[in-house]
Structures are given as C-alpha cells and as structure tokens.
Amino acid sequence: MEVRHEGHHHTANIKYGHFIALVSLAHVGCIVLSRTVLKKYQLNNRIGLVASFLLWSIIIIGTTLINVDLSESYKTSIKRIGRLSYCLLPFDIFLILRPNFPIIRYLELIDLHKWMSRLIIACGLIHGVGYMVVWSIEGTLMVKSLKLLNFYGVIVFLANCLLLIISIGFFRRRNYPYFYIIHNLTVWLFVYLISFHARPGVSVYTLVITLLLGYQFYKKIGYLTTLKLHQHESSNLKIIELQNNFDFSPGSHIRLSYSYWDYRCWAYPTHPYTIAHSNLDSVYLVVKPYQFDFNASSKYCLTGPFNSTPDQFWTNSENISIVVGGSGISFGLPILTHLLAQGKLAHLFWSVKSQADLYILNALNINHLDHITVHITGNEDEESFGLLSNDEIELQSLSNSNIKIGRFSFTHLVSQLNKTNDDNKKWLVACGPEPLVIDAKKFANNKKIQILTEIYSI
Structure with missing residues (x-):
C-alpha cells in the first residue's frame, strides 16, 4: 500500500480494472436491452437478483485469481481485488440515479445496488485484511499502516467496517437518518481517499464517479x-x-x-x-x-x-386486485381510478386501524367506493391486520357490505379473480409493510398470477 515498483506486477492489475468496467457497461446494456428490444419486465424477480449477484461474485473471484501464482505473487491478488472494488463504484452509483434511464422503473434497481454495495465492501475489506496479515507476518504492520497514502486506505477500511455494522436491518430501520449520513460519508471517503491511495492511479474512474455524484446532486435540487x-x-x-x-x-x-x-x-x-x-x-x-x-x-x-409502474401492467391486465395497508392507500387509489377509467375489472382492499382513517376517502372525494372494501382491524398498528373488538361501524361513504371488521385474508380475492379466465392478465397489486407484501407474493405465486408491489418501510 506504500509506493511499490515491482516491475510488471506494478501495472499488471490496470487491465483487470478496465475489464470490470467493461463488464459493468455490458450489464447496463443488458438492462436496457431487456426493457426495449426484448420488451421484458420481470417484476420482483428474486431469482434474477440472486443470479446477478452470484455471477458478479464469480467474475470478481475469477478476475482476482487469474494469472496469479498465489504461492509467489499473492500480493498481486490482494492489490487487484482492492482495485476491482473501486472500478465497480461507477456501476453501483449508476444503479441509484433518479432517473438513470427513462425506461427503467423508479427504484427498480435499488436491490441490485444494495447487493453490489455489499460486494464492493467485501472486496475492500478483503484487500485491507490481506495487507494487514502480510504486514503482520513481515513485522511492519504499524509502520506501513501509518504511512500517509496507506493510512488513507486504513481510514476507508474502518469506515467500511462501521457501515457494514450499521447496515444491519434492525439498526438501519430504527436509525435510518444516521445510517444515511454514515453511508454518504463512507462513499465520499471511499471515492476520494482511495483516489490518492491507489497505486497505479485511478483518476479516470474518480472523474466518472464525480460526474455521476454531481448528476445525483443536481437531480436532488427541486x-x-x-x-x-x-x-x-x-x-x-x-x-x-x-x-x-x-x-x-x-x-x-x-x-x-x-x-x-x-x-x-x-x-x-x-x-x-x-x-x-x-x-x-x-x-x-x-x-x-x-x-x-x-x-x-x-x-x-x-x-x-x-414513475413506479411498468407499461406491461397497464397493457397486459384485465382483472386486478389491489391490497393495501394504512398509508399504502396512496399507491392503490390512483391505480384503481386509472384502471376503472380504462374499463378494467378492478377492486381495492384497504386495511386500516380505525374508522377515523376512512376520512381519507371523503377528503379526497373518491367516487368509486363500490370498488373499495375496507377491513378495520383496530390493532395498535393498522397495517398488521389484527382484530377489532368494536363491531358497530356507521359510515355514510361506504355501504355496509364494503366494510369488514377484522383480519384481511388473501382468500377474499378468490371470487374477484374467478371473474375472468386468462391468468396471464390477472394481477395482484400490494402496497404496505413487508409482511403484507411477502404474503401477497406467496399468494400470487400459488395462483400463478402477476404481481406489482411497493413496500412502505425504511
């Protein structure tokens, strides 16, 4: 991590960084191709996400080890994996641009971004731990760690360790603003300290990353x-x-x-x-x-x-059930209104905590209430689908048949789905907390129908 001139090995890793950059561009091309020429949109395709992550992991491992005799040139692999992590950053930042391409749905690539970020951090940690082990064996750990250019790498290593810890779901959900600050600080440290730390330099990648971050900053200005x-x-x-x-x-x-x-x-x-x-x-x-x-x-x-809804949803649907919890009504209502205007068969099921929440329908002047069924749960969390002890509900805005007391069940959708025969044009839209969305995905999978989801949580 100090300035080292090892002949061919000093510059040997540059081409592998360029290779990773080219693979990143190819991945972007595949995403665009799948949305344009192939007209393919795989909603909530967990298999595709896992496959992408595994393929990237294999590529990184293979690129790290190729043309290296670990018994003699293991330092080359340690240096290389650090370089590869930096060369992946432009692709990772591209995944969270809003928008990155007009044809890509809002936040469609966020899950891939999360997994690519984990891969980048893992590569960086392997690079750091690798050199710590080497220097410990050589008896030079403290001396080399405190050299200025190496110390930049130590700072980024510690920042990545902290980010990895606070990325744990429980902490992230409860302290998201602080996670966000530490995440952004780590990104800036990674980008600019490593630009000095890396030997040979990575100025081209630093410039690309700076342009992407500048674009992201510009788009934040509304x-x-x-x-x-x-x-x-x-x-x-x-x-x-x-x-x-x-x-x-x-x-x-x-x-x-x-x-x-x-x-x-x-x-x-x-x-x-x-x-x-x-x-x-x-x-x-x-x-x-x-x-x-x-x-x-x-x-x-x-x-x-x-935009967060794909064209395929609007063009290839005729029987749509919309299930939402609490504030998820904000996603379901405009979709229901537009579907009914298109003459399609659609119904919305809304789970709320109390009768008071139904003021939303009156305040927004919703005029297709016969296509809405409300489940009043009465639990402390209106989106948890619990039970209500009070069974006397009087509402002028909804008929009694459209008000249910107690727990929502996806079996309530069966009669709605049976009104048409073509399963390929049956859709389930689900918006709310993660447990609701998970249950919706299971139901859609069992019924072999299409699904569109939004999770309302951090």
Missing part, C-alpha cells in the same frame, strides 16, 4: 413549495396538499426534503411519497409523518415525479 395539512384528530394518517404544476402517471412518487436553507436538506435523505390524488390545482399525499416534520408555515424542496 423547486421550493409550501403545503397544506389536513388531518382527522382520531387518525394518524394525514393528507398533504401541494400545488399541482407537473404531469405524472398513476402510482408515481415525489420526494420531499426540507428547504435549501435547512441543514437537514443536505444531511438527511429525501422522503418518498406516492401521489394519492390530484385535481387541476393540487396533488395530495397520504402520509404517516413519523420521521418527517410537516409544517404549513415552512417551505419544502420537491423533486420528481418518478
């Missing part, structure tokens, strides 16, 4: 807007009204952050919200404002909208 807040005192669901000056497709998201003059705009992540309803003057969001402070007297930065 326009400032104010909002109106609507709320029922007994409901924890709020309606946010924003000025409508943009076009969007059903199921689209916007992202909100604080004003540019608020440090939280730059330190914390933007918050995604689905557009639940719109008219000529306003768009409406249905939110549970736990980690975001909504204040009618403040200004907010808005970016988007970002």
